Amino acid sequence: MNLQSSANEPAIELVGIDKKFGAVHANKNINLSVGKGSIHGIIGENGAGKSTLMSILYGFYHADEGEIRIQGRPVSIRDSQAAIAAGIGMVHQHFMLVENFTVLENVMLGAEGGQLLAKGVAGARKELKRLETDYGLEVDPDALIEELPVGRQQRVEILKALYRGADILILDEPTGVLTPAEADHLFRILQVLRDQGKTIILITHKLREIMAITDTVSVMRRGEMVATRKTAETTVAELAELMVGRRVLLRVEKQEAKPGPVLLSVKNLIVKDGRGVTMVDDVSFDVRAGEIVGIAGVAGNGQSELLEALAGIRKPVSGEIFIDGKPVEAADPALLRQLGLAHIPEDRHHMGLVLKFEEYENSILGYHHDPRYGRGAMLDLDAIRRQAEEQIAKYDIRPPNAQLKTANFSGGNQQKIVVAREIERDPKMLLIGQPTRGVDIGAIEFIHRRIIEMRDTGKAVLLVSVELDEIRSLSDRILVMFAGKIVGEKPSDADEQTLGLMMAGIAA
Amino acid sequence: MSTASVPLPAWINYGVIPLLNLVLAFFFSGLVVWAIGENPFDALNFLIQGALGRGDAIGFTLFYATSFIFTGLAVAVAFHAGLFNIGAEGQAYVGGLGAALVALSLDHYVPWYVTMPFAVIGAALFGAAWAFIPAWLQAKRGSHVVITTIMFNFIAATLMVYLLVNVFIVPGKMAPETRTFLAGGQLPKLDWLMALFGLKLGPAPFNVSFIIALVMCYLVWLLIWRTKLGYEMRTLGVSPTAAVYAGIPYVRTVIIAMLISGGLAGMMSLNAVMGASARLQVEFVAGAGFVGIAVSLMGRSHPVGIILAAILFGILYQGGADLSFEMPNITRDMIVVIQGLVIFFAGALEYMLRPAMVRLYQTATGK
Ligand SMILES: Nc1ncnc2c1ncn2[C@@H]1O[C@H](COP(=O)(O)OP(=O)(O)OP(=O)(O)O)[C@@H](O)[C@H]1O
Ligand SMILES: [Mg+2]
Numbered sequence: 001m002n003l004q005s006s007a008n009e010p011a012i013e014l015v016g017i018d019k020k021f022g023a024v025h026a027n028k029n030i031n032l033s034v035g036k037g038s039i040h041g042i043i044g045e046n047g048a049g050k051s052t053l054m055s056i057l058y059g060f061y062h063a064d065e066g067e068i069r070i071q072g073r074p075v076s077i078r079d080s081q082a083a084i085a086a087g088i089g090m091v092h093q094h095f096m097l098v099e100n101f102t103v104l105e106n107v108m109l110g111a112e113g114g115q116l117l118a119k120g121v122a123g124a125r126k127e128l129k130r131l132e133t134d135y136g137l138e139v140d141p142d143a144l145i146e147e148l149p150v151g152r153q154q155r156v157e158i159l160k161a162l163y164r165g166a167d168i169l170i171l172d173e174p175t176g177v178l179t180p181a182e183a184d185h186l187f188r189i190l191q192v193l194r195d196q197g198k199t200i201i202l203i204t205h206k207l208r209e210i211m212a213i214t215d216t217v218s219v220m221r222r223g224e225m226v227a228t229r230k231t232a233e234t235t236v237a238e239l240a241e242l243m244v245g246r247r248v249l250l251r252v253e254k255q256e257a258k259p260g261p262v263l264l265s266v267k268n269l270i271v272k273d274g275r276g277v278t279m280v281d282d283v284s285f286d287v288r289a290g291e292i293v294g295i296a297g298v299a300g301n302g303q304s305e306l307l308e309a310l311a312g313i314r315k316p317v318s319g320e321i322f323i324d325g326k327p328v329e330a331a332d333p334a335l336l337r338q339l340g341l342a343h344i345p346e347d348r349h350h351m352g353l354v355l356k357f358e359e360y361e362n363s364i365l366g367y368h369h370d371p372r373y374g375r376g377a378m379l380d381l382d383a384i385r386r387q388a389e390e391q392i393a394k395y396d397i398r399p400p401n402a403q404l405k406t407a408n409f410s411g412g413n414q415q416k417i418v419v420a421r422e423i424e425r426d427p428k429m430l431l432i433g434q435p436t437r438g439v440d441i442g443a444i445e446f447i448h449r450r451i452i453e454m455r456d457t458g459k460a461v462l463l464v465s466v467e468l469d470e471i472r473s474l475s476d477r478i479l480v481m482f483a484g485k486i487v488g489e490k491p492s493d494a495d496e497q498t499l500g501l502m503m504a505g506i507a508a
Numbered sequence: 509m510s511t512a513s514v515p516l517p518a519w520i521n522y523g524v525i526p527l528l529n530l531v532l533a534f535f536f537s538g539l540v541v542w543a544i545g546e547n548p549f550d551a552l553n554f555l556i557q558g559a560l561g562r563g564d565a566i567g568f569t570l571f572y573a574t575s576f577i578f579t580g581l582a583v584a585v586a587f588h589a590g591l592f593n594i595g596a597e598g599q600a601y602v603g604g605l606g607a608a609l610v611a612l613s614l615d616h617y618v619p620w621y622v623t624m625p626f627a628v629i630g631a632a633l634f635g636a637a638w639a640f641i642p643a644w645l646q647a648k649r650g651s652h653v654v655i656t657t658i659m660f661n662f663i664a665a666t667l668m669v670y671l672l673v674n675v676f677i678v679p680g681k682m683a684p685e686t687r688t689f690l691a692g693g694q695l696p697k698l699d700w701l702m703a704l705f706g707l708k709l710g711p712a713p714f715n716v717s718f719i720i721a722l723v724m725c726y727l728v729w730l731l732i733w734r735t736k737l738g739y740e741m742r743t744l745g746v747s748p749t750a751a752v753y754a755g756i757p758y759v760r761t762v763i764i765a766m767l768i769s770g771g772l773a774g775m776m777s778l779n780a781v782m783g784a785s786a787r788l789q790v791e792f793v794a795g796a797g798f799v800g801i802a803v804s805l806m807g808r809s810h811p812v813g814i815i816l817a818a819i820l821f822g823i824l825y826q827g828g829a830d831l832s833f834e835m836p837n838i839t840r841d842m843i844v845v846i847q848g849l850v851i852f853f854a855g856a857l858e859y860m861l862r863p864a865m866v867r868l869y870q871t872a873t874g875k
Contacts, residue, residue: 333753350747
C-alpha cells in the first residue's frame with residue numbers, strides 16, 4: 001500500500017499509524033505517502049477515520065503507534081504548534097476565527113511577533129499583500145470577519161495557515177458550507193497553491209470534486225486505507241464501490257408522486273433576520289400530502305430563515321402558516337411538533353444536537369415530553385436507551401453505542417442521529433434542511449430512500465438544499481428562491497441550466 | 509488547546525487532579541505559614557486535629573459542611589441551566605426569615621418534627637421568592653443574573669437588619685434578633701449518629717438539617733439526571749440554540765431553575781437558625797452563600813462532589829478557627845487566605861494541571 005502518489009518525493013509519509021478510542025479502532029495501520037506539490041484526496045464513509053487521521057497529523061490526537069515523516073524526516077507532532085512548526089496548516093470545517101476581529105487581526109492572532117503590535121501589524125499587512133498577489137487570495141485585510149460571507153471566511157483560514165509558513169495544507173470537508181461558485185473559487189486557489197509547490201490534502205464526500213481537482217486519491221474504509229489511485233485512472237463508480245464495499249445507486253429511483261390534500265400552506269410570509277434585514281419577502285406556497293417540494297437557491301437567499309419560521313424557531317413579521325387548513329397561532333416548536341411537524345435543521349451542531357449529551361439523550365430532543373419516554377415528570381432512561389439502540393441499528397449509526405458522547409461521533413453519523421430521530425417519529429409533515437451535508441454516498445442513498453418512503457406514505461415534505469443535484473433527484477416540484485422571494489416553480493425534470501439562471505436571479 | 513480534547517479516564521479527572529490541586533493549595537498555604545514564622549507542619553496538624561480530632565470537632569466540621577451542601581446545591585442547580593447564581597448568600601438570609609416565622613408561630617404548640625416540614629417549606633419559599641425577581645429580570649428583560657443576584661445580596665442584608673432591628677427585636681433587649689425558639693422550633697442535634705461511631709458531639713451544633721441536606725442531594729440528582737425538567741435545564745445550559753429548536757421554553761425554565769436554586773439556598777437557614785442558634789440573628793449566613801460557589805465548582809456541580817467539597821470546606825472552617833486559636837500569629841484573615849488558595853487551586857485553576865496529566869498519561873500508556 002506504499003503506492004507513491006506522485007513522481008515527486010513525498011512531502012508527507014505516514015507509516016503504520018494506529019489509533020483506538022476505547023473499543024473503536026479509528027485508524028488501523030495506515031500507510032500513506034503524499035507527493036510534494038500535489039493535491040491528494042481522501043474519501044471514505046462516515047466514521048471511516050479520515051478526520052482522526054488528519055487530527056493525528058495536526059497534533060490534536062496522538063497515534064497509538066506509527067511514524068509521521070515530513071519532507072523525509074521523522075517528526076513528533078505533540079500539538080498543533082509542533083504541526084505548524086513542521087509546516088502543516090489546517091483549515092477546519094468549523095472555522096476558528098474571532099468574529100469581531102478584522103481579517104488582519106485574525107491572521108496575526110498567535111503570531112503577533114513581539115510585544116508591540118504596531119511593528120507586527122505593518123509587517124503582517126505587507127505579508128498579506130504578498131500572499132494575495134502570489135496566490136490570488138484577495139480579501140480586504142480590514143474587513144470584520146462577521147461581515148464576510150463563508151467563502152471569504154474560509155479564505156482567511158487559508159491565509160492564516162500560509163502566513164504561518166505552511167507548506168502542507170489540510171482541508172477537512174471544506175466545501176460543505178460553500179455555494180457552488182465559492183467552491184469553484186476555492187478549487188482555483190488550491191490549484192494555484194499546488195502549482196506554487198504546496199502540498200494539499202483534501203477530504204470530501206463529493207466524488208465530483210475529487211475527480212475535478214485531485215491528482216491522487218486514497219480510500220478509507222472502517223479505519224483502513226483500502227486503496228490509492230491516480231485520479232486520472234479511476235472513475236466515480238469505482239471510487240464509490242471502493243468506499244462502500246458494494247455498488248451504490250448514485251441516483252434514487254422513485255415512482256410518480258400521488259399528491260393528496262394540502263397539509264402545509266404558507267401565505268404572504270415575511271421574515272427578518274436578527275439584524276432586521278428582510279430575508280423572506282412575501283412568500284406563499286403549498287405542500288401537499290405525498291409530495292416533496294424542493295426549495296432551490298444559492299445559500300443565503302432566505303431559505304434558512306424560511307425553514308426556521310416554519311419550524312417555529314423564528315417569529316415571522318407577518319403572514320400566515322396553515323397546518324391541515326388551520327392557522328398556526330404561535331411560533332412555538334413544541335406546539336408544531338404536536339401538530340405533526342418534524343424538522344431536520346440545517347445546523348446540526350447548534351440546533352439539531354446537544355454535542356455534550358450522550359447519543360441516547362439526543363434521540364429524544366424535542367420529544368422529551370412524550371409519555372413513551374417516561375410518565376409524569378420522570379424520564380424512563382431504559383425506554384429511551386432502548387429506542388436509541390433501535391434507531392442506531394436501523395440507521396447503521398457507527399459506532400453502535402448509545403452511551404457515547406455525541407461530539408465523538410463522526411460528522412455524518414451525527415447527521416444520521418438527527419435524521420433517525422425526526423423520521424422515526426412518523427410525522428405528518430417534514431421540514432428538511434441540508435439533509436446530507438457531510439454525509440457519505442452510501443448514507444446519502446439511505447437517507448434519500450427514507451425521504452422518498454416518507455413521501456410515499458403520504459407525508460408532506462419540504463426540502464431545502466444548496467445541492468442542486470439533491471433537489472432535482474428528490475423533489476416533485478422545485479421552487480427557486482432568490483433574494484427572499486420565490487422567483488418561480490419548475491417540475492423536477494427542469495434542466496440545470498434554467499434552474500441555475502433562476503437561482504442567480506437572471507431569468508424567471 | 510491541543511490537549512483539551514484528549515479524554516482522560518474518570519479516576520484521573522475526578523480523583524488524581526483534584527487531589528493534586530489540594531496538595532498544591534496546601535503547599536502554598538504552607539509557604540505562607542512559613543513566611544510568617546510558624547511551622548507549616550504544626551499548623552497542618554492543628555488544622556486537622558481541630559477539624560477531625562475530637563467528636564465535637566467533627567460535629568462542628570459537619571455543621572459547617574451542612575450549610576455548604578445547601579448553598580453548593582443551590583449554585584449547582586442554576587449552573588446546570590447555564591445560570592450563575594451569585595445570590596445564594598442573600599437567598600439564604602431571606603430564607604431564614606421563612607424558617608423563623610414558621611418556628612415562631614408553631615413552637616408553642618407542636619413538637620419539632622411537626623414544625624420541621626413547614627420550616628423546610630417556609631425557608632425554601634422565602635429563598636425562592638428572593639431569587640424570583642433576578643430570575644424574572646433575566647428571563648424577560650435579559651438583565652444579567654450575576655449582576656442582579658449580587659445586588660439582591662445587598663438588599664437582603666439591609667432588609668433583614670431593618671426587620672430584626674425594627675420588627676422582630678425582643679422589647680427591652682439590645683441584640684437585633686428574635687426571641688429564642690422553644691424546643692418545638694428547634695432541630696435536634698444528631699448525638700445518636702455520632703454515638704454510633706463512638707464519638708461525643710459535645711457542644712457542636714451538628715443537627716437534623718444534615719439529613720435534610722443529604723435528602724436534597726438525592727433529590728437534586730434525581731431532578732437533574734432523571735426528570736424532564738432536568739433534561740430541559742441541562743439542554744438550555746449547554747446549548748441555548750438547541751433548546752430553542754427543541755421548544756424548551758426559555759422564560760419558564762430559567763425562572764424555575766432559579767426558584768429551585770433559591771429554595772435550596774434558603775434551606776441553609778434551617779441549619780443555622782433552627783439547628784444552631786435557635787433564633788434569627790443578623791448575618792447568620794456568614795459567607796456560606798459564597799462558599800457554595802466554590803463548593804459547586806469543586807464538586808463539578810454533582811451532588812456527590814458537592815458533599816465532598818462541602819466537607820473539605822467544613823474542615824477548613826472549623827480547623828482554621830482552631831488553628832488561629834492555637835497559633836495566634838495566624839489570624840482569622842490568614843485562614844481566609846488559605847481558604848482562598850484552596851478555591852484558587854481547586855476551582856479556578858481546575859485545568860492548570862490537565863495538559864501535564866495528559867502528557868503523563870500518554871507516556872505512561874505508551875501513546
Ligand atoms: N474523541 C473520540 N472519542 C471516541 N470515539 C471517537 C472520537 N473521535 C472519533 N471517534 C470515532 O472514531 C471513528 C472515526 O471518526 P472520524 O471522525 O475520523 O470519521 P470521518 O471519517 O472523519 O467521518 P465523517 O465523514 O463522518 O466526518 C468514528 O467511529 C468516531 O465515532
Ligand atoms: Mg470527519
